[in-house]
Amino acid sequence: MKQDVKSKIATHQAGLRPATRPVELVGMDEEELVSLCGQMGEPPYRGRQIFSWLYAHGVSEFSQMTNIPKGFRAKLGEAARLEALELDRESKSADGTEKYVWRLRDGARVESVRIPMRNVNGVMRWSLCISTQVGCAMGCAFCLTAKMGFIRQLTAGEIVGQFLAARRLLARGERFHNVVFMGMGEPLDNFGATVKAVRILTHPRANGVSAKRLTVSTVGIVSRLRDFVSAVPGVGLAVSLHAADDETRGKLVPVNRKWNLRALIDECRELPVGERRRITFEYVMLRGVNDSKRDAKELSKLLEGLKCKVNLMPWNPFPGTPFERPGDERVEEFRRILLAAGLVATTRTAKGVDILAACGQLADSSRLDGPGGLKQLNPL
Numbered sequence: 343m344k345q346d347v348k349s350k351i352a353t354h355q356a357g358l359r360p361a362t363r364p365v366e367l368v369g370m371d372e373e374e375l376v377s378l379c380g381q382m383g384e385p386p387y388r389g390r391q392i393f394s395w396l397y398a399h400g401v402s403e404f405s406q407m408t409n410i411p412k413g414f415r416a417k418l419g420e421a422a423r424l425e426a427l428e429l430d431r432e433s434k435s436a437d438g439t440e441k442y443v444w445r446l447r448d449g450a451r452v453e454s455v456r457i458p459m460r461n462v463n464g465v466m467r468w469s470l471c472i473s474t475q476v477g478c479a480m481g482c483a484f485c486l487t488a489k490m491g492f493i494r495q496l497t498a499g500e501i502v503g504q505f506l507a508a509r510r511l512l513a514r515g516e517r518f519h520n521v522v523f524m525g526m527g528e529p530l531d532n533f534g535a536t537v538k539a540v541r542i543l544t545h546p547r548a549n550g551v552s553a554k555r556l557t558v559s560t561v562g563i564v565s566r567l568r569d570f571v572s573a574v575p576g577v578g579l580a581v582s583l584h585a586a587d588d589e590t591r592g593k594l595v596p597v598n599r600k601w602n603l604r605a606l607i608d609e610c611r612e613l614p615v616g617e618r619r620r621i622t623f624e625y626v627m628l629r630g631v632n633d634s635k636r637d638a639k640e641l642s643k644l645l646e647g648l649k650c651k652v653n654l655m656p657w658n659p660f661p662g663t664p665f666e667r668p669g670d671e672r673v674e675e676f677r678r679i680l681l682a683a684g685l686v687a688t689t690r691t692a693k694g695v696d697i698l699a700a701c702g703q704l705a706d707s708s709r710l711d712g713p714g715g716l717k718q719l720n721p722l
């Protein structure tokens with residue numbers, strides 16, 4: 343049975359605060375905003391106006407909603423609130439990458455990364471990498487976020503809020519060309535909030551980002567892949583592979599013990615990703631662990647006939663870890679083997695390594711001291 347809007351709003355508000363606290367507007371979809379306005383005696387179009395103010399204009403104050411009558415703005419200001427997070431810290435890499443640490447209402451912190459990219463014509467474009475959880479339960483061996491453990495899910499408002507807050511920090515006329523859900527957390531382990539956030543960000547009236555420019559990365563929660571692709575068609579899917587045999591992948595990505603490579607790849611072959619879409623397989627390269635010629639050949643065999651792209655990511659180091667990054671030559675040799683097998687393969691240029699903003703380097707450092715902290719990483 344379709345969940346009614348009232349209970350959806352209740353669900354949206356649940357988890358973070360008791361009913362007496364103000365309604366969080368960021369994270370509500372258009373239907374919910376229309377319903378909320380109806381409950382407050384306003385016509386449906388008022389909800390659509392607020393949707394536009396929240397997401398297309400990204401206002402941070404009710405006074406900026408200039409086509410909403412002053413009286414209703416005041417009422418709204420008493421019953422609801424806008425900003426779901428505030429900037430706690432920012433750091434800038436020598437390569438122009440910026441990392442933002444956001445403080446959430448309960449004091450938890452998550453990170454987003456703004457990455458500069460030049461296109462073939464040399465035009466600067468920005469990508470934004472956002473988080474979906476505080477910490478992560480997946481325990482990938484090479485990832486700093488994993489060392490935090492799982493703290494809590496982010497709400498859709500906190501996921502969308504990272505985009506809105508980061509967009510406000512762009513210079514006039516700039517926008518985010520791409521958005522990737524590759525920050526802290528496993529998006530499909532926070533399925534409902536992730537899907538809702540994607541729908542809001544790609545809504546035609548939200549002025550966020552087009553579906554084809556938004557990519558969600560998963561470690562391979564096989565039971566959720568089909569539902570996800572159906573829920574947000576056209577959105578890019580990146581699957582973290584990181585090894586071509588179960589023994590190695592089981593050590594790097596513990597979820598492989600639940601869904602092994604065969605289960606994952608068989609499901610990927612069947613996914614309705616659309617004619618023009620390729621699944622991206624992410625492959626973090628670790629010296630002496632998964633970077634041999636044999637690994638490259640096994641990977642080619644595993645992905646044979648699958649419409650996909652392999653994105654090689656030489657590992658980005660962080661303190662206290664047993665892993666090492668392979669040399670450029672080894673990475674290129676690995677890539678050449680994939681290309682010779684007919685696969686599309688690219689190597690990701692690491693950005694923001696010096697400020698711990700690159701892939702696998704995001705974490706709330708205050709949570710990394712003590713038991714389970716950086717000094718307690720387990721070598722393979």
Ligand code: SF4
Nearest residue numbers: 478480482485488527
């Ligand atoms: S790599 Fe992604 S899924 Fe794995 S522990 Fe890190 S954040 Fe979680």
